[in-house]
Every structure is written in structure tokens, then in C-alpha cells.
Amino acid sequence: MIRKLVLSIIALTIIQIQSRADEGMWIPMLLQKYNIEQMQEMGFKLTAEDVYSVNQACLKDAVVIFGRGCTGELISDKGLIVTNHHCGYGQIQYHSSVENDYLTNGFWAMSQEEELVNPGLSVTFLKRMDDVTDAVLEGTTEGMEDKERNKVIAANIKAIKEEAVKDTHYKAVLKPFFHGNQYFLFVNEIYKDVRLVGAPPSAIGKFGGDTDNWMWPRHTGDFSMFRIYADKDNKPAEYSADNVPYKPGKHFSVSMKGVQEGDFTMVFGYPGSTYQYVPSYHLEMLTETVNPKLIDVRTEKLNIMNRYQEADPAVRIKYAAKNARISNSWKRWIGENRGLEILDAINKKQKQEEAFVKWAKVKAPEYVDLLSKYKSIYKDYANYNLTYGYYREMIRSNGMELVYLASQMEALKAIYEGEEVNEDAANAVKAKLVERAERFFKDYYKPLDKEISAQLLGMYASNIDKAFQPEIYTLINSKYKGNVEKYVDYLYKKSIFDDKDLVLDFINNFSSKSIKALEKDPAYVLNNSFETVYTDKVYPQLNKYRSELAVLNKDYMAAQMKFESDKVFYPDANFTLRVSYGQVKGYTARDAVYYKHSTSLEGIMEKDNPDIYDYRVPAKLKELYKNKDYGRYEVDGSVPVCFAATNHTTGGNSGSPVLNAEGHLIGINFDRAWEGVMSDLMFNPDQCRNISLDIRYVLFIVDKFAGAGYLLDEMTIVE
Numbered sequence: 001m002i003r004k005l006v007l008s009i010i011a012l013t014i015i016q017i018q019s020r021a022d023e024g025m026w027i028p029m030l031l032q033k034y035n036i037e038q039m040q041e042m043g044f045k046l047t048a049e050d051v052y053s054v055n056q057a058c059l060k061d062a063v064v065i066f067g068r069g070c071t072g073e074l075i076s077d078k079g080l081i082v083t084n085h086h087c088g089y090g091q092i093q094y095h096s097s098v099e100n101d102y103l104t105n106g107f108w109a110m111s112q113e114e115e116l117v118n119p120g121l122s123v124t125f126l127k128r129m130d131d132v133t134d135a136v137l138e139g140t141t142e143g144m145e146d147k148e149r150n151k152v153i154a155a156n157i158k159a160i161k162e163e164a165v166k167d168t169h170y171k172a173v174l175k176p177f178f179h180g181n182q183y184f185l186f187v188n189e190i191y192k193d194v195r196l197v198g199a200p201p202s203a204i205g206k207f208g209g210d211t212d213n214w215m216w217p218r219h220t221g222d223f224s225m226f227r228i229y230a231d232k233d234n235k236p237a238e239y240s241a242d243n244v245p246y247k248p249g250k251h252f253s254v255s256m257k258g259v260q261e262g263d264f265t266m267v268f269g270y271p272g273s274t275y276q277y278v279p280s281y282h283l284e285m286l287t288e289t290v291n292p293k294l295i296d297v298r299t300e301k302l303n304i305m306n307r308y309q310e311a312d313p314a315v316r317i318k319y320a321a322k323n324a325r326i327s328n329s330w331k332r333w334i335g336e337n338r339g340l341e342i343l344d345a346i347n348k349k350q351k352q353e354e355a356f357v358k359w360a361k362v363k364a365p366e367y368v369d370l371l372s373k374y375k376s377i378y379k380d381y382a383n384y385n386l387t388y389g390y391y392r393e394m395i396r397s398n399g400m401e402l403v404y405l406a407s408q409m410e411a412l413k414a415i416y417e418g419e420e421v422n423e424d425a426a427n428a429v430k431a432k433l434v435e436r437a438e439r440f441f442k443d444y445y446k447p448l449d450k451e452i453s454a455q456l457l458g459m460y461a462s463n464i465d466k467a468f469q470p471e472i473y474t475l476i477n478s479k480y481k482g483n484v485e486k487y488v489d490y491l492y493k494k495s496i497f498d499d500k501d502l503v504l505d506f507i508n509n510f511s512s513k514s515i516k517a518l519e520k521d522p523a524y525v526l527n528n529s530f531e532t533v534y535t536d537k538v539y540p541q542l543n544k545y546r547s548e549l550a551v552l553n554k555d556y557m558a559a560q561m562k563f564e565s566d567k568v569f570y571p572d573a574n575f576t577l578r579v580s581y582g583q584v585k586g587y588t589a590r591d592a593v594y595y596k597h598s599t600s601l602e603g604i605m606e607k608d609n610p611d612i613y614d615y616r617v618p619a620k621l622k623e624l625y626k627n628k629d630y631g632r633y634e635v636d637g638s639v640p641v642c643f644a645a646t647n648h649t650t651g652g653n654s655g656s657p658v659l660n661a662e663g664h665l666i667g668i669n670f671d672r673a674w675e676g677v678m679s680d681l682m683f684n685p686d687q688c689r690n691i692s693l694d695i696r697y698v699l700f701i702v703d704k705f706a707g708a709g710y711l712l713d714e715m716t717i718v719e
């Protein structure tokens with residue numbers, strides 16, 4: 001009996017430890033101190049040094065920042081890397097044409113000679129990181145004015161970075177952690193010759209499209225492969241035909257062992273940003289003010305886009321990437337609001353805050369008024385933040401496209417307004433703008449843009465404070481009696497920016513004399529009218545609130561760490577390398593609905609529907625299915641596709657390696673499940689799940705579907 005009791009107590013504490021472990025994005029160099037014991041209790045077989053070390057090759061040497069916002073990992077000693085399809089999307093599209101439509105058909109280099117060069121793409125390795133808090137804060141004192149303090153800090157940061165990479169080809173990055181309570185230096189090495197090796201067709205790589213995005217159960221084969229090239233000394237080099245495949249210090253072994261529910265998982269990558277320590281006022285701002293309005297405006301954009309895209313296949317292609325971009329955050333905001341509400345997150349935060357204030361009154365009087373300070377800032381900040389967000393939706397973030405193109409001419413105008421015109425600079429800007437304009441018109445459809453513009457101008461007027469209405473509305477209200485459609489008719493008739501030839505001509509022949517014409521163009525006028533409001537009325541206030549919040553956030557963070565002094569805190573994500581650990585696990589989504597932890601090819605065939613664009617299964621895959629031609633990838637009569645786990649991840653973790661207890665690659669992270677997308681603000685271990693592609697599906701597609709099995713020969717596959 002006693003033995004039983006002891007055992008169940010042990011079991012209980014293990015469960016408790018495990019459920020706490022899921023939350024958190026941990027700093028690799030501090031695993032030894034905070035995490036490794038717990039990781040090992042959960043099944044991890046490696047040491048902290050195996051994960052991160054400056055003295056020996058370790059797992060971190062096999063992880064890269066892919067491009068600007070994703071993660072990728074090495075899977076061979078010849079520089080082969082894998083990331084998501086949606087991370088390589090830009091490159092796949094870049095190489096695609098009507099004749100060679102790699103988005104639709106996929107692409108596989110059948111030898112290294114066939115790999116495709118990607119101008120502008122780079123991968124970044126972390127060489128080492130250091131806690132430089134003391135050096136950054138040197139010379140600051142208690143009670144120093146914020147302005148003065150920031151100056152000292154900025155100077156220190158500059159010096160530390162310079163010193164760190166002196167006489168090397170490395171790049172230094174220095175970032176605040178815990179809202180400026182700690183600072184870390186990162187020394188990076190950047191490789192710039194990264195070639196496309198292969199990608200499945202979108203019907204696999206983007207299977208389920210935006211319908212399934214942010215959802216579980218999932219069946220997306222979201223991967224693409226690239227290869228890093230280096231010079232003869234294995235050092236970074238610009239593209240050259242003489243470059244050779246990069247020899248990494250470490251590459252991941254690929255596991256064929258698969259996943260069972262409860263297995264240990266570790267995600268090692270670059271989460272972008274989270275907001276775990278904000279006050280309840282921040283959640284109120286998002287759920288009550290900002291998210292609903294931005295969701296509405298994007299809903300309307302998407303309605304219009306979808307309608308035009310459904311009606312015309314050419315428009316569908318032109319707006320595919322734009323639609324995906326708008327839709328991705330739109331859907332996440334909806335899920336975030338839903339998740340926060342179900343969690344009763346505001347209430348939970350308020351309860352914590354009450355307890356915090358009570359504690360501060362007794363133990364830390366200097367923190368007593370932090371929350372009331374927050375309250376008074378958020379009261380107005382929420383509205384400024386919304387206005388700023390809305391403004392971005394109007395013009396910059398896939399809003400009025402014609403107006404955005406007109407706004408790009410500002411750079412030329414600036415050059416020709418000067419006393420003396422630097423012709424070289426002018427020509428460089430012209431070349432860039434010509435390229436931009438050409439790309440713009442390749443994916444432009446005027447009737448769609450026109451309808452969105454009318455919609456946006458109408459929505460802005462009724463959703464944003466009168467105080468922030470640009471001057472242009474005076475014209476709309478007087479001359480066009482408030483009829484935005486009529487105004488938009490005039491705008492698109494009069495402006496030159498809807499006509500490719502006129503625009504290219506205008507750019508190429510731009511001179512000081514063109515400034516007048518530009519200033520008269522109604523699209524330019526419209527942009528200017530919005531810009532003026534923002535420069536004069538919005539930015540200054542917004543920046544003031546932001547710097548006040550930065551100071552408060554720093555203090556509140558420090559205060560929370562004192563308030564809960566026995567808790568181990570992890571820093572908010574800031575696009576630096578982190579470790580999240582958890583386990584493979586299904587979840588209860590809602591009343592009576594339990595989701596299993598993994599999906600298979602059966603689910604792809606269940607979704608197959610030639611009438612729904614997102615669910616068209618390629619013929620070759622159907623054939624493999626019909627013949628059960630699964631080879632070594634067969635598991636229980638099918639092929640595994642994706643799995644869900646409890647790792648705490650966010651945007652930027654896309655493409656991250658998902659590792660098992662041995663540190664072998666079992667999957668590639670690419671999304672989160674609908675019920676848990678509020679995890680950037682509050683984590684719920686019962687429902688927050690990251691979604692990974694099962695590495696065995698990747699191998700199956702490469703080998704059986706694409707016939708590029710030669711790539712498997714360079715991998716280290718563990719059976």
C-alpha cells in the first residue's frame with residue numbers, strides 16, 4: 001500500500017514536471033543551469049554540452065537562420081539543408097515561369113549541377129553567444145535619466161559588437177532579453193551561396209492551403225531543400241561556379257524510428273516574438289480594439305480577392321502569395337482572440353496583478369504604481385496603436401496597391417530635389433524602381449485593386465477617429481459627396497500608376513521637372529495625405545508611448561521575477577536561437593472531440609477533392625497510394641505525414657528541426673494548432689500544440705514521389 005502511494009506520488013510529480021516543461025523557449029547556453037535535468041527526466045539522452053558548446057561540435061552547428069525569418073537545418077555533410085516549403089516559397093516562385101512552373105510541378109535537381117542559384121538568399125550560423133549584461137550597462141547608474149541611460153547603453157553596444165568581430169568575417173548581433181534586464185551577444189557567420197535543391201509541388205508542400213492553415217489534423221508536406229556552398233577553405237563566399245558544398249561541423253542524423261505518443265521532443269530554432277509578460281491592459285487592447293478591427297479590414301480584403309481569384313485562374317496565380325500573406329495573420333488573430341477568451345486570459349492576468357500589487361505594497365513599494373502607470377498609457381496607446389495598424393493596412397500591408405507604387409517614387413523625388421543631383425545614385429534608384437515596378441505589374445490586377453481601394457477608404461472613414469482623417473477626405477466629401485467609389489474612379493482614371501509603360505517611362509526619364517507631375521498625380525497625393533497625418537499626429541505620440549512602455553516593461557519584468565522568485569523565467573522570443581522541449585501528444589479540442597497525435601496518407605486521400613483547389617492530390621501520389629507502393633516508409637499500412645507535440649513555438653520556428661531523445665531529426669516544425677495560437681501571449685499546456693512534418697514523409701516524397709532518392713545517400717539515416 002505504502003509502496004503504491006509512494007509510486008503514485010512519484011508519478012504525480014513527474015506529470016507535474018512534465019506539464020510545466022512544455023511552456024518556454026530556453027536559452028541554449030543556459031540549459032545546463034536551468035533545464036537539462038528536467039529534459040533528461042523527460043527522456044532526453046544528450047548533455048547540455050551536446051546541444052550548445054563553444055568547445056566542440058554540437059547540435060547548434062547544424063541549425064541556421066534561413067533567409068530573414070525562418071529556421072533551417074543541416075542534414076548531410078555536403079551542406080544539404082531542409083526548411084519549410086513556405087520558407088523557400090519566394091525562391092521557388094523566383095525560378096518559376098509558365099514553362100517551368102516549379103510552384104505547381106515541384107522541382108528536383110538530379111545532380112549538383114542542376115541546383116539553382118538564389119540571389120539575396122543567405123543562411124546564418126551561430127558561432128557563439130555571451131551574456132554581456134555587465135558590459136552593456138557599464139557606466140549607467142540608478143536614477144539616471146532614461147535618455148542619458150539609453151545613450152550610454154547604445155555606445156557600449158556599439159563598442160562590444162565591434163570588438164567581438166574585429167579582424168574576422170563574422171557579424172555581431174546584440175539583443176536585450178527580459179525587456180532590457182539582460183543582454184546577449186551573438187557572433188554569427190553568414191553564407192551567401194545557397195542553392196535550391198528541390199521542392200515538392202504546392203499540392204504537397206502547401207496541401208490544404210489556407211483552409212487548413214493553423215489547423216490540426218494536418219496533412220501538409222511543408223518542406224523544401226537547399227544546399228550551402230563555400231569557398232575552397234569552407235568559408236563564406238559570394239556565388240561562384242568554383243564554390244564547393246559546405247562541410248558543416250555537425251549535421252543531424254535522420255531517424256526512421258518515428259514517433260509514439262509521449263516521446264520526448266525538442267525544437268531548436270529561431271522563434272520571432274512573444275508577449276508573455278505584458279499586463280492585462282495589453283490583452284484588452286488586442287482583444288477589444290486592435291485585433292477585431294484589423295480582422296475586419298482583412299476579411300473584406302480577402303472577400304474581394306477570393307472573388308476575383310475564383311473567377312479567373314490568371315488572377316488566382318497573381319494574387320496567390322499576397323492572399324497567403326494577408327490570410328496568415330488574419331487567421332492567427334482570429335484564433336488568438338478566441339483562445340484568449342476561452343482561457344479567460346484577461347481575468348487571469350488581472351488576478352495575478354492584484355496579487356502582485358498586494359505583494360508590492362508590503363515587499364517592494366517601488367513597484368506599487370507600475371500597473372496604474374500601464375493603465376494610463378494603454379488608455380490612449382490602444383487607439384494610436386490601432387490607427388497605426390490600420391494605416392499599414394491601407395497602403396503598406398497589401399492595401400491600395402496603386403497608391404503604394406506611387407509612394408515608392410519618394411526616393412527619386414528626394415534625389416532630384418537636392419541642389420546637386422548625383423547621377424549615379426539616381427540611376428541606381430531608377431534601376432531598383434524599374435525592377436520593383438516590373439515585379440509589381442507582373443502580379444497586378446486593376447479591377448481588384450480598385451475595389452479594395454474603395455472598400456478601404458470607406459472603412460477607414462468609419463473606423464478611425466476623425467482626428468486622424470487625412471485631408472483627402474475633404475475632397476472626397478465635398479467634390480464627391482462622400483462617395484468613395486466616385487473618387488476612386490477618378491483616382492484610377494487620372495493616375496499614371498496603373499499603367500506599366502507610363503510608369504516605366506516616368507521612372508526612366510525622371511528629372512527635376514518630373515517632380516511637379518508626381519506631386520499632381522492623385523495616387524501620390526493620396527499617399528501624401530495619409531503620410532502627413534502619420535508624421536504629424538500619429539508617430540510622435542506613438543513613439544512617446546513606446547519609449548514610456550519600454551521603461552515600464554523593463555521594471556515590470558524585473559518586478560515579476562522578484563514577485564515569483566522561485567519560478568524559472570524564460571525570456572520572450574526575440575529571433576534568437578532557443579530550445580523548446582515537450583512531448584508528442586494529442587489533445588482535446590472541444591467537447592467530445594479528441595485529436596490523435598499523428599496523421600497519415602489516409603487523411604490526404606480523405607481530403608482529396610478535385611473541386612477544391614487546396615485539396616487536389618497529385619496523380620502520382622494517388623498512384624503510390626493505390627499500389628501501396630510505400631517501400632521502407634510504410635507504417636501500419638500507410639505513410640505517416642504530420643505529428644502534434646507540446647513544444648512552445650512561434651513564427652520564425654518554421655523549418656526548425658524537431659529532435660527525439662537521441663538528438664536525431666524526427667520532424668520539421670511548420671505551424672501551430674488552432675486551439676493554441678494564443679500561446680504568444682498565454683500558454684495553455686492542454687491545448688497548445690506545435691505541428692511538425694514527419695521526416696519519414698519527407699523521405700517518402702523525395703524518394704518515391706520525386707525519384708530523387710540519390711539525396712538520401714548523403715544523409716545519415718538511423719533505422
Ligand code: ARG
Pocket residue numbers: 086209210213214323324325327328651654670671672
Ligand atoms: N501558419 C504557418 C506560419 O505562420 C504557415 C504559413 C504558410 N502560409 C499560409 N498562408 N498558408 O508561417
Ligand code: GLU
Pocket residue numbers: 070649650651652653654655670671672
Ligand atoms: N508558420 C510559422 C512560421 O513561419 C510557424 C508557426 C507558428 O507561428 O508557430 O514561422
